[in-house]
Amino acid sequence: MQIFGVDIGGSGIKGAPVDLEKGDLAQERFKVLTPHPATPDGVAEGVREVVEHFGWTGPVGLTFPGVVTGGATIRTAANVDKSWIDTDARVLFGGRLGGLPVTVVNDADAAGVAEMRFGAGKDRRGTVILLTFGTGIGSALFVDGTLVPNTELGHLELDGHDAEKRASSKAKEDKDLTWDHWARRVQKYLAHVEMLFSPDLFVIGGGVSRKADKFLHFIEGIKAEIVPAELQNNAGIVGAAMHAAEGERA
Numbered sequence: 192m193q194i195f196g197v198d199i200g201g202s203g204i205k206g207a208p209v210d211l212e213k214g215d216l217a218q219e220r221f222k223v224l225t226p227h228p229a230t231p232d233g234v235a236e237g238v239r240e241v242v243e244h245f246g247w248t249g250p251v252g253l254t255f256p257g258v259v260t261g262g263a264t265i266r267t268a269a270n271v272d273k274s275w276i277d278t279d280a281r282v283l284f285g286g287r288l289g290g291l292p293v294t295v296v297n298d299a300d301a302a303g304v305a306e307m308r309f310g311a312g313k314d315r316r317g318t319v320i321l322l323t324f325g326t327g328i329g330s331a332l333f334v335d336g337t338l339v340p341n342t343e344l345g346h347l348e349l350d351g352h353d354a355e356k357r358a359s360s361k362a363k364e365d366k367d368l369t370w371d372h373w374a375r376r377v378q379k380y381l382a383h384v385e386m387l388f389s390p391d392l393f394v395i396g397g398g399v400s401r402k403a404d405k406f407l408h409f410i411e412g413i414k415a416e417i418v419p420a421e422l423q424n425n426a427g428i429v430g431a432a433m434h435a436a437e438g439e440r441a
């Protein structure tokens with residue numbers, strides 16, 4: 192079965208039909224730039240372009256970089272326009288896509304679900320935490336394979352700041368930090384998350400997962416195993432489609 196997945200990120204809106212048996216994209220993905228400011232109207236237009244590019248007419252799963260409840264309602268908007276808060280994103284996107292069935296899920300939760308089924312967390316029991324390092328820091332917490340949604344661990348306090356302002360990939364870029372310097376911030380952040388949850392495994396996702404060899408060796412003193420995500424930049428698209436598939440079955 193195929194379902195269309197769309198990943199709405201701070202820099203791009205990317206999507207493709209997903210092969211749910213393989214956990215992979217069925218066609219090469221298509222991307223448009225995220226508008227700035229990232230308003231509901233501007234983002235919905237980007238989503239429409241991506242979906243129309245493929246002439247898709249079936250169900251669509253989308254990610255959103257904030258808290259999403261009930262597959263629809265946006266509750267927070269740290270890195271997108273604040274007018275998203277309390278929006279019914281299912282109505283917004285469904286309307287813009289000519290009435291296609293739509294579900295929405297937090298971006299890190301989507302990436303986590305995909306990694307647990309097809310990637311670095313496959314068959315892993317116990318407590319697993321996937322963290323995505325990008326414009327912000329996203330988190331997905333699993334206990335024996337079951338997701339605890341919307342954990343928002345990127346907003347824990349680190350050195351008196353919102354953790355994602357110190358340790359996201361954007362913080363590395365904005366402050367032009369070396370890998371070594373940035374990895375020490377990530378290490379401090381992981382130590383804090385470990386103190387709270389004692390996970391068995393950390394999966395490191397987001398764009399940086401491709402560059403794990405540049406920084407993972409700098410991270411010391413964490414008891415949990417730490418591995419890079421395997422689906423890398425497609426995890427959000429695959430997870431969004433998986434989430435929509437669950438809605439279809441329900």
Ligand code: BGC
Binds near residue numbers: 325355
């Ligand atoms: C948001 C999360 C999101 C993460 C990654 C954070 O600022 O609050 O909901 O998962 O960024 O996009």
